[in-house]
Amino acid sequence: xxxxxxxxxxxxxxxxxxxxxxxxxxxxxxxxxxxxxxxxxxxxxxxxxxxxxxxxxxxxxxxxxxxxxxxxxxxxxxxxxxxxxxxxxxxxxxxxxxxxxxxxxxxxxxxxxxxxxxxxxxxxxxxxxxxxxxxxxxxxxxxxxxxxxxxxxxxxxxxxxxxxxxxxxxxxxxxxxxxxxxxxxxxxxxxxxxxxxxxxxxxxxxxxxxxxxxxxxxxxxxxxxxxxxxxxxxxxxxxxxxxxxxxxxxxxxxx
Amino acid sequence: xxxxxxxxxxxxxxxxxxxxxxxxxxxxxxxxxxxxxxxxxxxxxxxxxxxxxxxxxxxxxxxxxxxxxxxxxxxxxxxxxxxxxxxxxxxxxxxxxxxxxxxxxxxxxxxxxxxxxxxxxxxxxxxxxxxxxxxxxxxxxxxxxxxxxxxxxxxxxxxxxxxxxxxxxxxxxxxxxxxxxxxxxxxxxxxxxxxxxxxxxxxxxxxxxxxxxxxxxxxxxxxxxxxxxxxxxxxxxxxxxxxxxxxxxxxxxxxxxxxxxxxxxxxxx
Ligand SMILES: Nc1ncnc2c1ncn2[C@@H]1O[C@H](COP(=O)(O)OP(=O)(O)OP(=O)(O)O)[C@@H](O)[C@H]1O
Ligand SMILES: [Mg+2]
Numbered sequence: 029x030x031x032x033x034x035x036x037x038x039x040x041x042x043x044x045x046x047x048x049x050x051x052x053x054x055x056x057x058x059x060x061x062x063x064x065x066x067x068x069x070x071x072x073x074x075x076x077x078x079x080x081x082x083x084x085x086x087x088x089x090x091x092x093x094x095x096x097x098x099x100x101x102x103x104x105x106x107x108x109x110x111x112x113x114x115x116x117x118x119x120x121x122x123x124x125x126x127x128x129x130x131x132x133x134x135x136x137x138x139x140x141x142x143x144x145x146x147x148x149x150x151x152x153x154x155x156x157x158x159x160x161x162x163x164x165x166x167x168x169x170x171x172x173x174x175x176x177x178x179x180x181x182x183x184x185x186x187x188x189x190x191x192x193x194x195x196x197x198x199x200x201x202x203x204x205x206x207x208x209x210x211x212x213x214x215x216x217x218x219x220x221x222x223x224x225x226x227x228x229x230x231x232x233x234x235x236x237x238x239x240x241x242x243x244x245x246x247x248x249x250x251x252x253x254x255x256x257x258x259x260x261x262x263x264x265x266x267x268x269x270x271x272x273x274x275x276x277x278x279x280x281x282x283x
Numbered sequence: 284x285x286x287x288x289x290x291x292x293x294x295x296x297x298x299x300x301x302x303x304x305x306x307x308x309x310x311x312x313x314x315x316x317x318x319x320x321x322x323x324x325x326x327x328x329x330x331x332x333x334x335x336x337x338x339x340x341x342x343x344x345x346x347x348x349x350x351x352x353x354x355x356x357x358x359x360x361x362x363x364x365x366x367x368x369x370x371x372x373x374x375x376x377x378x379x380x381x382x383x384x385x386x387x388x389x390x391x392x393x394x395x396x397x398x399x400x401x402x403x404x405x406x407x408x409x410x411x412x413x414x415x416x417x418x419x420x421x422x423x424x425x426x427x428x429x430x431x432x433x434x435x436x437x438x439x440x441x442x443x444x445x446x447x448x449x450x451x452x453x454x455x456x457x458x459x460x461x462x463x464x465x466x467x468x469x470x471x472x473x474x475x476x477x478x479x480x481x482x483x484x485x486x487x488x489x490x491x492x493x494x495x496x497x498x499x500x501x502x503x504x505x506x507x508x509x510x511x512x513x514x515x516x517x518x519x520x521x522x523x524x525x526x527x528x529x530x531x532x533x534x535x536x537x538x539x540x541x542x543x544x545x546x547x548x549x550x551x552x
Contacts, residue, residue, distance in 0.1 A: 085454060104453075104457055106456065107455075117451050119448060119451070119466065119469070120547065121463070121469040121546045122469075130455055130465065133455070133457060133461055134456050162545070162546045163546075166548070182455075195507075205362075205401075
């Protein structure tokens with residue numbers, strides 16, 4: 029098991045300059061994530077969800093506040109932290125298999141272990157038979173699943189998922205949700221999932237973090253204390269869903 | 284590839300296809316050949332200035348069997364091949380280096396931009412004084428002409444690598460060398476391939492000029508000698524060879540480009 033660590037986000041603010049104007053992508057963000065927790069982040073488009081993940085993964089260190097992993101400020105990327113980007117970001121000149129294997133380029137696995145774990149993860153996301161396809165030959169959902177395989181294959185301790193199931197059909201989506209829960213349970217990975225699907229967030233996570241925009245901030249956190257597997261149609265589930273939606277300001281429209 | 288079906292629209296039925304070769308492209312050459320034949324058999328032009336297709340074919344046979352045409356051909360092709368390999372290998376290596384580092388680019392920039400603007404052929408007289416009228420001088424001059432388009436396109440290609448892909452490399456903790464090999468160079472391959480194809484054609488055209496200007500062998504030498512001796516039939520033979528070989532080089536490079544860039548999906552007309 030690679031290092032999971034306790035993630036501590038303290039009073040983080042991030043501003044971008046767009047055409048001379050300051051955009052507050054994030055402001056006053058505080059979040060504490062225990063090792064092995066499953067957190068979901070929901071919120072309207074442009075509220076800074078992807079920005080927050082970029083800061084946690086270590087791609088951007090130009091922000092105010094602190095992001096601490098076991099008390100140490102995150103200074104760059106690490107194989108202990110994986111991410112599935114919102115755009116699939118497969119390299120167009122590598123086949124699906126090579127794309128997934130790229131995540132193991134600097135792992136300590138032997139050649140044979142690499143090959144078998146790559147094969148396993150391609151199978152896990154249901155892409156067996158497409159190993160040597162080029163990214164442009166994959167559908168949007170297939171490319172997204174390939175990106176999930178690449179995110180998982182290195183077995184990071186902390187996995188950030190930016191709307192990984194967004195482009196999938198309902199059935200594949202449900203199946204991959206089950207897979208995420210299974211992997212999370214089996215490997216004890218800390219998961220931080222950004223999603224637009226409130227049901228998905230509640231079904232999967234220990235806590236749902238609701239964000240809002242201008243400035244990008246965390247509005248509230250809702251603990252989901254339901255036993256797994258969860259009943260999406262259950263009364264408690266629906267009650268939590270109502271709370272999340274009302275926080276998102278959509279309850280009025282939804283009801 | 285078995286994964287996706289070919290979504291291109293089926294072309295409207297035009298000319299019959301002969302074992303996969305589209306005959307549309309042969310139409311114009313056939314017309315030109317007919318025109319040539321007519322012009323000579325009706326003697327629109329005196330035969331001494333324009334030999335008939337048959338006379339040209341005969342001259343090519345004579346040249347091949349009695350004058351060792353193939354040796355001249357090999358001399359030209361070998362110069363082009365050497366110049367292309369040296370020029371493009373150096374260009375890709377330095378282009379990658381300059382693409383990776385602004386300092387390397389600044390170091391070479393002014394010098395290269397000056398040398399680049401002196402045409403290869405303008406270098407020939409000086410280089411011939413140094414190296415003699417044999418093949419080496421021509422290899423140097425043509426390699427120089429191959430070098431610059433490939434160098435500039437490699438540099439540009441490296442600089443056009445996408446930020447998203449570089450970020451991915453960072454997330455996967457690729458080393459600098461892995462970043463170059465897995466991300467930056469592949470990003471540059473499309474523009475490198477375009478310049479290689481262009482340079483290969485350019486090199487073939489230049490060898491004809493260079494041989495015409497100096498030396499005692501090669502297709503370029505033959506064509507100017509034929510002019511001096513008023514052997515128009517031989518002159519035309521050389522022109523046809525130059526055209527056909529240029530065509531073959533370009534097609535070869537195109538197929539190579541398609542194969543190397545098979546990961547890329549583009550507009551196919
Ligand atoms: N590189 C950048 N330069 C300038 N502004 C940026 C940049 N990246 C993001 N922003 C701005 O930061 C804000 C938050 O963007 P972010 O991508 O984090 O939103 P998001 O919550 O992920 O939205 P979505 O749900 O649509 O993916 C937006 O207003 C966006 O315009
Ligand atoms: Mg986003």
